[in-house]
Amino acid sequence: MEFSYEVEGGNFAKAGNAASGVKKVLKQLNVDPKIIKRIVVALYEGEVNVVAHAYKGNVLVDIDTNRIYIKIVDEGPGIPDIDLAMQVGYSTASAMVREMGFGAGMGLPNMKRNADIIDITSKVGEGTVVELTTKLTS
């Protein structure tokens, strides 16, 4: 099963749409609620990163019986130093974004903790691709 969502940079009102859509689908598939939670936490953080840091993006979701694969592709500034960005507390979020309670520098660490496999590739000035893979059975 494959589907996708558009993500608009700067549009916080819509942040979480992909995560809540995926949650509904996984519930229907009777996936363990604990596993669902890990998946949606990682996806939500990825969505918010596109909204907070990039211009626009796309979330591709591919589900088969064993695993879910999520690919978040954005057009944006890219991440110059991925290792640095992965550190808890590192953030370049704007003052406006911080005021909303984002920008703690915890999103990428949350994603890493909540996905079985995370792959990030990025080109400065072009954009970022985050791939998340998680097994659906424990």
Add this chain to the structure above:
Amino acid sequence: MKVSDIIEKLNLKVTGGDEGLQNEVTGGYTSDLLSDVMGNVDEGQVWITLQTHRNVMAVASLKEVAAVIIVKDLEADENTISQSNDEGIPLLSSSMEAFELSGELYKLLNER
């Protein structure tokens, strides 16, 4: 203890999400950083915060918290309230500040 018990004992106002008033409360988490809550709140906990925008309900719903309490009588945004109603997760408000409210809730949940 249920959300409705906490409302009565801590004198909270219900702003939205009536459907979830019978949710069972297992604990609480106090934070205004959304990723911190995403990473650390557990299902069934009450989330105490000063954030009032709609993303609060997105996090609350993905993590399946029992209720959200907004402190200091801050007013929730219109779309925060409507999402709380859609999700059936109670959105509550308190005149207390986070320190005080967390202390009161902690006492309440640990007295039995």
